[in-house]
Amino acid sequence: MTWLRLLFDPSGRIGRHAFVLGLLGMLGLSIATGALVSGSPTLALALMPIVGELAVTALFHGPVQGLDTSTMVAFGLILAVRAYILACLCIKRLRDQGRTPDWLVVMVAVTLAGHVAASAWRPDELDKFLPFVGLMLDVLGLAILWSVFLVLLARAPTYASRTPPG
Numbered sequence: 001m002t003w004l005r006l007l008f009d010p011s012g013r014i015g016r017h018a019f020v021l022g023l024l025g026m027l028g029l030s031i032a033t034g035a036l037v038s039g040s041p042t043l044a045l046a047l048m049p050i051v052g053e054l055a056v057t058a059l060f061h062g063p064v065q066g067l068d069t070s071t072m073v074a075f076g077l078i079l080a081v082r083a084y085i086l087a088c089l090c091i092k093r094l095r096d097q098g099r100t101p102d103w104l105v106v107m108v109a110v111t112l113a114g115h116v117a118a119s120a121w122r123p124d125e126l127d128k129f130l131p132f133v134g135l136m137l138d139v140l141g142l143a144i145l146w147s148v149f150l151v152l153l154a155r156a157p158t159y160a161s162r163t164p165p166g
Contacts, residue, residue, distance in 0.1 A: 010088040013096035020154055022089040026082060033078050090153060098159035107149055114142050 006014065006022050007029075014022065090104045118138030 006089075007085045008088060010091050012092055014089070014092040015096060015158060016154055019089055019093045022085070023150065023154075026085045026089070029085075030078065030082055090150075093153045096158050097153075097156050103149070107146065110145065111142055114138050114145075 001012075001014075001018065003025060005012075006018060007025060087104065091101050094101055094103065115138060
């Protein structure tokens, strides 16, 4: 299987090894593309799957600031492509286990609900001392959730038959 088919084609099945290689390939593409687009090590760090947003928040005390519109559009496109690659990898791995993509849909719904809840965070007395509590809780919680989900996908045995459907 070629890298292009592994990362961008949602059809078929992949085993554990190909799934982990796909995740590592996505990590490398995210970091390299971020560094090329912006030349900013902060943005390149932010593009790391799962831990990027947390690392930027923890190390730089807030989201990436001072970027022009074209860089932010490029950042959004890179994140969209990364989400598509992750969806393709997860769908193929779930199919290999004989499961439907329902769990991926649940994970996306929980992620969106987490982002909505974090955006609804209203400053209070505690936020004077910890101004990014909502963002930190959102990113940390979702990083743990997605890490567990991806590890479970990577470690789960194959249940589906290796014969192609049809």
